[in-house]
Amino acid sequence: MLDSLSEWILAAGILTLIAYLIGTWTHNHFYKRNVYHLKPVPFFGSMAPVLLGRLSFPDFNKDLYNKLEGHKYGGVYEFLNPIIMIRDPELIKTVTVKDFEFFLDHRNIISEEIEPLFGKGLFNLEGQKWKDMRSTLSPAFTSSKMKTMFTLIIECGEQLGDFLKTCIKDKNMPLEGCKIEREGDMLVVELKDLFTRYTNDVIATSAFGIGCDSLNNPKNEFYEMGREATNFSGVRGLIFFGYLLNPKLMKLLHLKLMPKYVLNFFRSLVQDTMATREAKDIYRPDMIHLLMQAKKETLQLNGINGNASKPKWDADDLTAQAVIFFFAGFDTASTLLCFASHLLATHPEVQSRLQKEIDETLEKDGGKLTYEAVHSMKYLDMVVSETLRMYPPAVATDRKCTKTYILQSEPPCTIKPGEAISIPVYGIHHDPKYFPNPEKFDPERFSDENKDNIKPYTYLPFGLGPRSCIGNRFALMESKIALVQVLMRFNLKVVSKTPIPIQISKRGFNMTVDGGFWLGLEQREI
Numbered sequence: 001m002l003d004s005l006s007e008w009i010l011a012a013g014i015l016t017l018i019a020y021l022i023g024t025w026t027h028n029h030f031y032k033r034n035v036y037h038l039k040p041v042p043f044f045g046s047m048a049p050v051l052l053g054r055l056s057f058p059d060f061n062k063d064l065y066n067k068l069e070g071h072k073y074g075g076v077y078e079f080l081n082p083i084i085m086i087r088d089p090e091l092i093k094t095v096t097v098k099d100f101e102f103f104l105d106h107r108n109i110i111s112e113e114i115e116p117l118f119g120k121g122l123f124n125l126e127g128q129k130w131k132d133m134r135s136t137l138s139p140a141f142t143s144s145k146m147k148t149m150f151t152l153i154i155e156c157g158e159q160l161g162d163f164l165k166t167c168i169k170d171k172n173m174p175l176e177g178c179k180i181e182r183e184g185d186m187l188v189v190e191l192k193d194l195f196t197r198y199t200n201d202v203i204a205t206s207a208f209g210i211g212c213d214s215l216n217n218p219k220n221e222f223y224e225m226g227r228e229a230t231n232f233s234g235v236r237g238l239i240f241f242g243y244l245l246n247p248k249l250m251k252l253l254h255l256k257l258m259p260k261y262v263l264n265f266f267r268s269l270v271q272d273t274m275a276t277r278e279a280k281d282i283y284r285p286d287m288i289h290l291l292m293q294a295k296k297e298t299l300q301l302n303g304i305n306g307n308a309s310k311p312k313w314d315a316d317d318l319t320a321q322a323v324i325f326f327f328a329g330f331d332t333a334s335t336l337l338c339f340a341s342h343l344l345a346t347h348p349e350v351q352s353r354l355q356k357e358i359d360e361t362l363e364k365d366g367g368k369l370t371y372e373a374v375h376s377m378k379y380l381d382m383v384v385s386e387t388l389r390m391y392p393p394a395v396a397t398d399r400k401c402t403k404t405y406i407l408q409s410e411p412p413c414t415i416k417p418g419e420a421i422s423i424p425v426y427g428i429h430h431d432p433k434y435f436p437n438p439e440k441f442d443p444e445r446f447s448d449e450n451k452d453n454i455k456p457y458t459y460l461p462f463g464l465g466p467r468s469c470i471g472n473r474f475a476l477m478e479s480k481i482a483l484v485q486v487l488m489r490f491n492l493k494v495v496s497k498t499p500i501p502i503q504i505s506k507r508g509f510n511m512t513v514d515g516g517f518w519l520g521l522e523q524r525e526i
């Protein structure tokens with residue numbers, strides 16, 4: 001028992017010292033290697049501004065990037081984990097493309113043992129397993145497969161357009177379940193809710209093989225389960241933080257991220273659909289079909305690994321891919337749609353020019369939106385590209401070193417297996433050296449005349465190299481379809497609830513705004 005004040009002070013001192021040593025025990029990593037780095041705070045490392053809510057996650061990324069100004073790369077600390085942030089486009093090319101074999105993997109925060117349906121997903125797979133799975137899945141994302149899947153996605157696009165048209169026409173239509181209000185002749189819509197329902201339906205039909213119509217059936221089971229699965233607030237947010245802070249300890253504690261019933265729902269959905277299709281010999285042009293082909297080992301490996309023997313996938317391996325498409329695609333694409341709509345409403349001249357392009361294109365095809373028409377609209381592509389530059393839904397990406405590597409730079413730096421590299425997408429997209437006047441929304445940056453002036457490896461909303469986003473084409477197609485469906489019928493208008501200027505939320509890691517993306521939808525007179 002401690003019974004004198006001096007003993008209490010001594011004990012407190014020892015405990016503080018122990019805490020300090022634990023909170024800083026990796027913080028000399030860059031100092032020892034003579035790497036320029038940002039001074040870390042005990043426990044927090046470089047994360048204090050975002051954890052204390054001083055900066056949003058994108059602004060925090062830009063802040064770190066700017067603080068390393070003058071250096072091609074530099075050290076930052078994600079809590080206790082040292083991470084090399086690479087800023088220089090040539091170094092980014094080296095890591096993601098040229099010497100990709102040394103940086104094959106992402107950091108695997110949630111392992112296969114903890115959450116098999118996460119850990120076995122393409123994003124988290126490592127080494128040869130990743131190569132095999134990427135080779136198996138790549139044929140699902142070629143232009144010809146996109147064209148086949150177009151028929152499924154356009155159905156969701158038309159559902160979106162028709163739903164909004166009915167809402168505006170039928171003043172008695174009940175709107176509960178969706179965040180839509182009426183203001184005179186206009187609909188006032190919270191776009192995150194609207195577009196999340198759309199991207200949910202797109203993934204449901206193309207990756208899980210089911211139609212849900214989450215606008216007309218706002219409480220359908222798939223949508224509810226999807227929301228549950230992607231809800232990282234409360235205890236689950238803390239568990240995720242725990243994995244970031246101390247993955248080893250968290251693995252020992254074996255704390256799960258996903259409720260079992262949610263995982264079982266997705267597992268049975270995929271596995272039952274596959275069983276029914278097999279039994280009844282049903283064909284549908286979607287990803288489930290491709291996964292079934294993979295199961296039967298009928299797909300040719302497309303050459304990334306040059307390995308002739310075909311891997312065997314079990315049921316969870318395949319379900320995990322449908323789940324990762326859902327996770328990787330549903331929030332990112334709806335975020336893109338929200339920011340694009342907001343930018344169009346606040347830049348009416350851009351909106352009118354885009355609507356003109358849409359009207360002219362549709363007129364040529366007798367009012368029908370075809371695959372070719374979506375891909376022929378250059379201004380639409382410029383608007384989407386500039387939105388992804390200003391507001392990339394993936395603010396940063398990473399790589400994990402798999403073989404000892406010497407980064408040839410000034411000074412050279414040895415990176416050991418397991419060490420992490422961060423690529424600051426948002427910071428680079430907002431660097432005036434590469435994008436003059438970066439806070440200005442200017443689709444002209446991506447015009448035929450100007451786009452070749454963009455320095456290679458500085459525009460990276462979908463990452464880069466063999467490990468870049470596999471759903472890139474899919475995401476662009478579904479987003480363009482939704483924009484056309486909305487803009488052919490409506491003018492996007494700023495209303496009193498519209499957040500102006502837009503302030504990215506300081507809560508959480510998502511690129512979103514507090515209070516929602518509210519805009520007015522006014523029916524067009526055509």
Ligand code: HEM
Nearest residue numbers: 123325328329332333394397462463464467468469471475
């Ligand atoms: C606007 C929408 C999207 C954005 C901005 C986006 C962005 C990204 C980024 C930055 C990466 C990491 C790339 C890298 O590290 O180089 C990634 C990976 C990935 N994305 Fe997307 N994504 C989007 C939509 C989608 C969709 C719709 C799908 C699925 C249908 C998808 C599936 C994936 C998968 C599976 C990976 C992991 C690839 C691998 O590790 O091999 N993404 N995405």
